[in-house]
Amino acid sequence: MDIELLYWDGCPSYPEARELLEEVLAAHGVDADIRMTHVGTDAEAERRGFPGSPTIRIDGRDVDDRGAAAAPSLTCRVYYLSDGRPSPIPSREELEAALR
Amino acid sequence: MTLALATDAPPFDLPGVDGANHSLEDYADAPVLAIVWSCNHCPYVLAWEGRMSAIQRGYGDRGFRLVAISSNDADRYPTDSFEAMKHHASEQDFPFDYLYDADQSVARAYGPERTPEVFLFDSERRLVYHGAIDDSRDEGAVSEHYLREAIEAALEGREPPTRETPPVGCTVKYRE
Numbered sequence: 001m002d003i004e005l006l007y008w009d010g011c012p013s014y015p016e017a018r019e020l021l022e023e024v025l026a027a028h029g030v031d032a033d034i035r036m037t038h039v040g041t042d043a044e045a046e047r048r049g050f051p052g053s054p055t056i057r058i059d060g061r062d063v064d065d066r067g068a069a070a071a072p073s074l075t076c077r078v079y080y081l082s083d084g085r086p087s088p089i090p091s092r093e094e095l096e097a098a099l100r
Numbered sequence: 101m102t103l104a105l106a107t108d109a110p111p112f113d114l115p116g117v118d119g120a121n122h123s124l125e126d127y128a129d130a131p132v133l134a135i136v137w138s139c140n141h142c143p144y145v146l147a148w149e150g151r152m153s154a155i156q157r158g159y160g161d162r163g164f165r166l167v168a169i170s171s172n173d174a175d176r177y178p179t180d181s182f183e184a185m186k187h188h189a190s191e192q193d194f195p196f197d198y199l200y201d202a203d204q205s206v207a208r209a210y211g212p213e214r215t216p217e218v219f220l221f222d223s224e225r226r227l228v229y230h231g232a233i234d235d236s237r238d239e240g241a242v243s244e245h246y247l248r249e250a251i252e253a254a255l256e257g258r259e260p261p262t263r264e265t266p267p268v269g270c271t272v273k274y275r276e
Contacts, residue, residue, distance in 0.1 A: 010271045013143075042176075075177065076270045078143040086146035088237070 001059060004035040008045075008053035011076035013088035017054040024095040045072040052077025054089060056098075063090050063098035102211035102230070105263055109135070109225040110209035114169065114199040115182070117189040122167070122197050124225070130165040132254040134247065135219045136233075137212035137272060138168040138198070140188045141179040144269035145215050147237040149192060152216070155233075156196045159251055166196040171207035172215075172273040180273070207272060217267035218247055222254045229254075231265030 005021065007014035021034060039050045051070035055062060055077060062068035067077055079087045079094070103110070113123040127133050136152060138145050156166040172180040182200045189198045201207055210219055220229035229250035234242045250260035 012268060073177070075141060076143050078141070078146060086143050088143035088147070 001030060001032045002035070002057075003032050004037055004057045006037045006039055006048065006050055006053070006055040006057070008039050008050075008074050010074060011053040011088070013076060014054040017056065017089040020089060020092060021056060021095060024092060024099065028096070028099055030099065039074065042072075042074060045074055048072070050074075056090065056095070058098050061098070063094055102213065103209075103219060103227055105227050105230060107227050109133070109219070109221045109227070110206070112169075112199075112201075112206040112209075114201055114206060117182075117186040117194075117198045117200075122199055127165050127167065129163065131163045131223045132159075132165075132251055133221045133225065134164070134166045134251070135210070135221070136166060136168045137171065137207065137210075137215050137217045139170045139172045139177075139180045139215045139270070139273075140184050141172075141177055142215045142270035144237055147239075148216050148233050148269075149194075151233055151239065153192070153195055155247060155251070158248075159255070160195070162255055164251055164255065168194070168196055168198045169201050169206060170198070170215075171201035171204045171212075173204075173275045174202075175275075177273050204274060207274070212267070212272050214267040214269040215272060216269050217272075220247065220250050220254065220260075222257075229260045229263055232267050235265075237268065 005018055039045050050072050052075045076088055079090045081087050081091050109124055111124045113121055116122050170180055174181040222228045233247045235244040236242045246262050246265050253260040
């Protein structure tokens with residue numbers, strides 16, 4: 001399984017996202033490294049189709065289809081929890097669903 | 101450089117989403133004034149702005165005023181444009197003024213690094229608290245209500261129990 005966490009260090013949420021991702025992977029018995037990819041320029045964001053930080057792709061697929069369609073940008077990405085609240089990281093449930 | 105504690109509030113005169121200009125002097129009657137750097141696009145702001153509204157509504161009858169300012173570079177972040185600010189404020193029914201610092205001169209005078217980031221001034225307009233609204237973006241997990249406690253203290257003429265905390269949020273998008 002290929003797990004990539006793309007991040008921009010202008011947004012402080014990626015360590016929290018990584019921690020949650022590690023928890024979810026451990027809980028599901030997934031023994032895979034998380035590939036950390038820093039995106040540091042607008043050109044790189046464009047080239048990688050990076051809609052904001054953090055972006056998590058499992059086997060190349062974004063864990064949040066809706067947010068994945070946003071224009072590439074060096075920005076903090078907005079996720080929405082199941083109750084509609086905005087969040088700077090995906091929910092545990094979203095990550096679990098992406099692993100299935 | 102970020103404004104130091106006990107420093108006087110730098111003046112400003114900025115357009116608001118209500119169509120009027122608002123200056124520091126316009127809030128002279130407020131015994132306590134919070135200036136919060138904000139924006140539209142940041143998930144941390146989105147997580148906290150409901151609490152900003154609740155704080156304004158909760159302390160408004162005691163004369164407290166909260167003013168939000170966005171200084172983000174709207175050329176690079178179009179969702180932070182003045183038009184988008186008007187739309188967002190209307191959609192969220194903000195009970196506070198939301199001002200646009202297009203040339204970033206006010207941000208450069210106050211020196212915020214993050215959104216949201218609070219500068220709280222007493223009746224003499226000296227900075228008495230600077231930093232985060234509280235200690236968690238998740239409202240259900242908050243245990244330290246920094247801004248509320250600082251407002252209470254300032255309204256009673258006391259020094260806030262906590263005077264400075266690290267703001268947590270997106271970076272202010274300064275032009276390079």
